[in-house]
Amino acid sequence: MPNATIIALIPLLPLAGFLLLGLFGRKYLKTSSGIIGTALLLTSTILALYTAYEYFFVYGKVNGIYQQLTPLKITWLEFSKGVSIDMGLMIDPISVMMLVVVTLVSLMVHIYSIGYMKGEERFSTYYAFLGLFTFSMLGLVLSTNIFQIYIFWELVGVSSFLLIGYYYNKPSAVAASKKAFIVTRFADLGFLIGILILSYCSGTLDFATLIQRLTSPESNEFKTAVTYSFLGASALTWGAALVFIGGAGKSAMFPLHIWLPDAMEGPTPVSALIHAATMVVAGVYLVARLFPVFAITTPAVLEIIGWVGAISAIIAAVIACTQTDIKRVLAYSTMSQIGYMMFALGVAKYGAEPALGYTASMFHLFTHAMFKALLFLGAGAVIHYVHSNEMNDMGGLRKYMPITHITFLIACLAIAGVPPFAGFFSKEEILLAAYQDNMAIYWIALITSGITAFYMFRLYFTIFWNKPHHAHGEKHGEGGFVMMLPLVILGIGAAAAGFIPFGEFVSSDGRPLESHFHLQFSILPVALGLAGILLAMWLYYKQNDKPAKLASSLGGLYKAAYHKFYIDEIYLFVTKKILFNLVGRPAAWFDRNVVDGFINLTGNTTQAVSEGIKKVQSGKVQQYAIYFLGGVIVLAVLFIYIWK
Amino acid sequence: MTIEPGLYHLLFISTALFFIGVYGFFTRRNLITMLMSIELILNSVNLNFIAFDKYLWPGKMDGLFFTVFIIAIAAAEAAVAIAIIINLYRSHQSIDVENAEDLKY
Amino acid sequence: MNLLLLIGAPLLTALAVLLSRNKQQVKWISLAGSAVQLALAFALLFAFRQERAAGNNAQMLFEQHYKLFESLNINFHFGVDGISVAMILLTSFVVIAGVLVSWNVEKMTKEFYFLLLLLGLGAYGFFISLDLFILFFFLEISVIPKYLLIGIWGSGKKEYSANKLALMLMGGSALILVGMLGLYFTTGYSFDIMTLSKANIPAATQNLLFPLLFVGFGVFTALFPLHTWVPDGHSSAPTAGSMFLAGISMKLGGYGCLRVATYLLPEGAKEYANIIIVLSAIAILYGAFATMMQKDLKYINAYSSVSHVGFSLLGIGMLTQTAITGALMQMVSHGVMTALFFAVIGMVYDRTHTRMVAEMGGLMKMMPFIATVFFIVGLCSLGLPGFSGFVAEMTVFMGSWQNDDAFHRIATIAAAMSIVVTAVYILRATGKTMMGPVVNAEHLQLGDAKWNEKLAAIILVAGIVAIGIAPGWLNDLLKPAAEEIMNRIAGK
């Protein structure tokens, strides 16, 4: 059996780092905080790798099936009998895989940041936040309980908020952080309600039990659950769909993706860690975590997931072609790649061969983490050197930063799906899965992969070739060892990760599933990828006016794509115009004038009445006597005649 | 021919007296006159007592005693009232009730 | 443990304050006194847990009877269950924090602290008394101190707010009074909650009395649409005053709604539950939206209080054991949280001399500690896990979801929507004031929190974190008590 303490330490060490640096960092550990954070994370990385080894090769597999183990489970808050939030550790293929990914990338970023963030005023705060994020992300992947995942989900969101807003005196950064938090929060509302529905239907919050109950038609919960329905769809469908909305928000799926590009306001290593490799795939992870429910109980939702993924993939790819801020390009490419993972899940079925999509998605998640983190760190190095995000300020950097150049190239090849780099294998599997299940999605995916190749190399060429660079003379531009080391390690990963027999380890039902691989099938995508690369080369290899021409010839489409299809504007309209002006302002007005007005009115009326009746006290003693006699008469009449 | 006066005649008179007094109290402007109308009211009461004593409860003395006391008290009341009125006259140079309406509202 | 200590400690402190010579003495005496109260509250907590652990399952522990107006059957009857213990703990936290943050009150210091301690006294008495009359007595005690605190030490249109508060609360008490007497006469001359809870009151009477009692207490806890004293009162009051108002006084109302109205008149509660739910759902959403539009930090927190307290009323209206537990958690959590929020706002105001969001910016640069606390409380208020708000709200949602009809579901979803709106206004406030560029050049000279402010903030932060990280202990306190209440409602 796994050792609970070791696994528990993996998330807890970063947390310790957060507390240590957060409380004392800015006073006592100003310079050393980078080292401390890195050291702690190194430890948990080692522990993670150890756990992975132990799980996959020692105790994980029981008669051919990878088990789902929960070495630790503590009741954190019990709502009612059987329904409780537990804090626990769940060990199964995907969580272990994620453990490795998260710790590894996070470690890279930690190391990288020592150089990148040097001399920052809030250096220690930065590391504290990184620690917090890593802790929450690890907690998220290890969750045993749907509410536990929600908790860490929120924590991940807030740490992302804090890191995006790290440059807190930059208004754009503040705005971006708010946007990111609120948009994901909005999605989380769906997630929360989904949780409420699922937990009510299944009578539990525990993943294993919940899945078991909701997927086996003979369980009573299932029998009762299917009877509920709302607006034609069954309660379970609603629940699953709402949960997916949560996932879509975190994973920046269309139309909830608007926060991701702005999130690039954060420090580049943060983008690499959170907005490329780990947090944004949480949505994919969530869907994978509940995959049996989606696949068996609510296939309709799975269908939706497939389409959402596909659409996001292509839209993001198109937009990416037009952006000039390199980080934004990478952001959209991230969105597009996550689209791949999503629809890969969408086209999968539960169990054995048809579940290829599941494996593929996880595989792509894994490889993507490598090369996308690498891309971001590379971009970071570039930005570090030229102090700008704009493509136009770059060009011809290959001489100045050779290592960055090479690693960046590897990453680009990987993402473009050129064999034998990592991206190729995962993408092939995804395409295969789509091909087997849904032709339309397959074609979309295919086109997208072509576009992907194009925009990645557009990026590559404009940065490293294109116009000669002559800002800094002959000076060497690399960021130093701490910044190069991660590039190299990730470069190796991006190049080699594809050869891991992923199906052996990760599959929907734990049974190994060997990924056989058909050459003739791969020709088309690879060809498309190379075509994209060549086009990019033709356009951007040397400085010329072809791109401008092309842009103008495309006209409307280009413009629309350049403005991200005006989705932000729509959101802005809805929030500013409708929520603020049509709901908020009236509410405030109503409160001040109607509700409060009523209260004041009563007071004023009393005053007015008392003013009005003062004439009674006229000061004329004879009138007093008249009132006196009047009273007598009234009482007499009242009680002699009327009252009986 | 003479009519033997009965209880109701007396009550009628006393009631009339009462209301005459009340009316005077309401309408007269002169404080002394108001005082006099109050005396009328008291006298109507006296008449009541006497009448009841004579016709309803012959042999009981309560009514008579009451009358006597009322007369006495009326005198005392009048004394104090007149004293006050005199003082009022000192300060207001008039005993017209309408000149003493500073205290109001 | 002798519950009279809980009344005696603040009383003695108040008297000592009256007798003390100079401002320093006043401050230190009140600090010591409130520290003692805090210690007592914790002692009570542990004693209570021991008793329970020892298997003493009586509904009320540490009961005490003293004769008062024997012929009217009005007696001191004290006793605590989990709810009271939690509330007392909350009170002691807010009291000590309030004493600390008003350290630099120069105007009539002695009177200020005296009234402050009197408020605390009222709250303690209210939470431990099991006799309606005494309960009402302690409830009423706190009206005048509030009035004076706002009117004398307040800011803005303080007279107006003070009047409004006093009169609206008096109106609430009037309703409570009538409901109370109604109970007294229908149940054969008893004010004793324990006795009344055994009595079976005809449904017609319950339907007559429940609205009186619930609305009466509801006024205290900002039941829509009788909440309008909250924004004005809170924003005009001095810092400690707002802390007490929002942190304690509003909880008196919530506690009364549950312990008196709902617990003693279950039939009435069932009858009116839906109306309560509608009103509180409105309050939650509408309060949140109204908050979005506010420009004054104190108004922001005041309106958000309306919205947050709505959750506790919603929980009560849902009439499930989990929801009621959640409602109580929300009371405690909101008490600590909002007190902290007002404390921080006060600290900011003392430095910048403005509460207008638009006139601040980038304060994090000058006052990192205050900014951090501001962030923490903001995140707590938008229901971030790890802080108390999340636990409470989630419990309410889980509880509400347990009644499975469309009406309750929709109400719950409507309430849940507020978590987004909350995020919006909280982030706008924090983003504008703490982050971003420095708006006012003079702010660059401002300093960070003093020791007393730091201590106060730390105490309260400890409170919300303690609930947020390990809600178990609070749950263990509240759940059995909520169960008792549910048993009566369910007619067991």
Added chain:
Amino acid sequence: MNEFLTLMKSELVLTGIIFLLLFIKIGKGMKNESLLSLIQLLLLLNFIFSFFFNKEGNLFGDMFYTTPLIAFQKSILNLGVYLISLLCSDWLKKTQHLPEFFLLMLSALLGMFLMISSGNLLIFYLSLELATIPVAAMANFDLERKRSSEGAMKMILSSAFSSGILLFGISLIYGSTGSISLPAISQLLNGSPLQILAFVFVFTAFAFKLSIVPFHLWTADVYEGSPIAVTSFLSVISKGAVAFIFITVLYKVFTPMLEIWYWMIVILAIATMVIGNLFALRQQNIKRFLAFSSIAQVGFILVGISNADYLGIASVVYFVLIYVFSNLAAFGVAAVIAEKTGKENIDDYKGLYKTNPFLTWIMALALFSLAGIPPTAGFFGKLFLLTAGGARAEYWFILVAALNMIISLYYYLRVVRAMFMDKNDNPVEPVKTAPVVKMALIICGGGIVLVGLLSWIFEYIKTLQY
């Protein structure tokens, strides 16, 4: 003979004091200070003595009777008079007719004593007049002021008018029952229309004295016109005395008409509370303000009276006791300030706390007690009155009463606000209060705080059998 001495002892003591004063007056006379302190001493002794040798029984063929409760009521009145003599000593020292003042006041008090223990309509009427006419003279006591004489005039005329009506009622009762002894009447009443009419007439006389709406109109003017000492006597002592006898008459004599007078009381109570409050809202002069507030208080007393049972009696007596302390405290502070600075308007009280904290606190206590805010005794008093009133489960009635507490709170807080919060460029300068006055104020304050919390006082009143 011996019985006569014991039963009528409070009256006799009072008469003794009156005669002593008379002799002093006739004789060479004394300096005001010494005479005043002598009187205060006598009144104190009288107050203390009123607790001893209390027996119950009746004299002169139950024309006069007394019970422990009545004895207690008398000692409450004694206390009130004693406090007034202390509180207003500044003013009393100045008047040139000090002995007369006390002659009048004490004879009025004597009248009230007799009234409380009268068992016969004749005695009742006589003592009523004895309790009224001297007060009218007192109202005129500072002879120079126009307002004083005007007030006195209004009082004497209206009271004469009301006593005329009362007598008419009595005559009708005599006519229909043939008796004027209260116990006998209660046997003979049969609720015929004539008797109802008679009852209404008699009722209005009480209503006039208690200043129940619409028979209250004289109150404010007289209060404002007369010197504060007289005002406080009127508002506390005579109201209290009339309330006591009113209860006796209603509960013991007109029991056959319970239904009628219950509803009468309900209607009038509501009218009185509402009108009193509405008028008090706008008042500027503190005496006038307290006049209307006392009208509203009477409304509450009526709520208690409507109970028609022991609880009603106990709560009313208890409330009157509290009312003595609270109202006298308020009037005392007003008297001190008016005497020293001649300021009688609420606006003049602005910023009082800055200059006279002690007076302000006493005033505030008094006002809170009148408004019924704990921990002051007024809270308990009001609550018991409402409890008594609720006994018949007419909850709307109590609700109206309770809601009236809001209005009253509003105007009491007006004064509090003026004293504590409002700014004032020329506030009342620091006032030097004489030790006796201070003592009296402290007694009042102590009473306000303690009478409520020391529950045995209420219990004691409740045990006094009746």
